[in-house]
Amino acid sequence: MHSIETINLTHRFSANEAALSSVNLQVIEGTIYGFLGPNGAGKTTTLKLVLGLLKRQHGEILVFGKPFANDRVATLRKIGSLIESPSIYAHLTAVENLRVLQKVYQCPKERIAEVLDLVDLSQTRNKKAHQFSLGMKQRLSIAMALLHNPSLLILDEPTNGLDPNGILEIRELLQTLNRLHGITILISSHLLFEIEKFVTHIGIINKGKILFQGTLPDLISKRQQNSFVVFETSNDVKAAQIIDQFNPSSRTEAGRIRVPFLDNESIAAINQRLVQNDIDVYQISKIENDLERIFFDVIAE
């Protein structure tokens, strides 16, 4: 079942340009979905539409399998969110900020101490929020999003402005929430390396269009498809003829033979054949595109 599904979601802020074009987002229940895209790609617009912060113009939004607009209040009861920068009342303490929401969600008061503990803010519970560092504010925002035990967490760039340690803490917290509490998480980011280590699914959006959507292994396989092996030999012409028998897509350039992705067995077999044909092999190197490169390639497509 999809926790979130958008069907042909299209949105325009002005008549000339579509901020979103037929976005079909599919967030499967129980997963951590990384929503990737450069700044201005349409991530926040999509998330705002899903949460009802923007008026839907075209397309459908299903949350927990039901149209969001049909039962906005009941649906929001099961969602925790953090959109863009932290939304906290600076003149109130951490506990008071949570009390504001506890009243609305009508959840037990004990949850306040629990979520503060979860985000490691118990020691600063009575400190006013304006005295918090950005990392603490982000953590408090996450505590606020978790207060009512949501089954779906929507986080828009929650690691913005955090130091590497802060990013690591948030990552570990989200992994724990997903694994131990089964919370579905939709997290957006413009940096792949920030989320690739813990997401199970990835969606890449650029200029309002979804360019890739699938599991992390799907993306990794795309990486393999974009990797290649380079051979440097004593006789490129003869070597290319031999290699062509294994993979006809090889290409010779600047004294090197470049072959699209090969498994280790094929590399060994080619090497063996080259040596058997009296060709000296000086170097065999595997060039793999990292995920960041794939991300940029997908965006550039």
Added chain:
Amino acid sequence: MNFINSLQSEWLKKRRSLAAWLVIVGGFFTPSIILMARIKNAHKFSAVYRSDDFWIKLWNQSWESMAAFLLPIGIILAVGLITQIEYKNNTWKQLHTTPQRFSTIFFAKFVVILIMLAQALVLFNVGIYLSAVIPAALFSNLPYPVASIPYRSFLITNIHFFVDSLPILALQYLISLQFKNFLVPIGAGFVIWFLGIGMLSWEYSYLFPYVHSTIDFLVSSGQFGNRKIPPINIQLLAVIYFVIITTVSYVLYVTKKEKG
């Protein structure tokens, strides 16, 4: 029950805020000035404290600046400050993703502002009482006022001023919800109020909601002069304005394309 919870949530937000302090300062401002003047010139007030109309005079003296100046300006500032709590902290989006109907959010915040107005009036009344009794307690030549307090008439006047203020409150709320920039509702409020004061001598000035409390005070204290008494009940007019403006404000709020 949901509305009460939302109201409690909204009430919590104004804790330690400028709006909360404004209610206290606004409520005690004029009585404090009167108190200081009486302490400084205590020797001149012996006869005043023994007069039968002590409370009426003090009441009118206190309300003079409150009705014309402090009440409208206090409302303009307080309403702007309450909505700014959300703008300044970037929390509208958080608020609009909580499981509350938009109507609940709109009216919970609105009711908080109404309660703050009532709170300011209560503090003002307490301040008036203290400005009378503190000098009596401090100076032996000043007795506790011999005149009895006309509770009923004071209560009615309070209710009148509360109702007179409702259109200002509703219009300021409307503007504050539509504009993020704090200066817009404050500037608009001041301009409308200035215009109203400037048109006070005009026979149709009562149509201008920002001067209802001023007209009400001038009429009730017999200072309206030769001007034509408004042909309509000011409070009734204020309620009509209040209902219309609040309805428009709610529709504009609910139909806003972006909520955060």
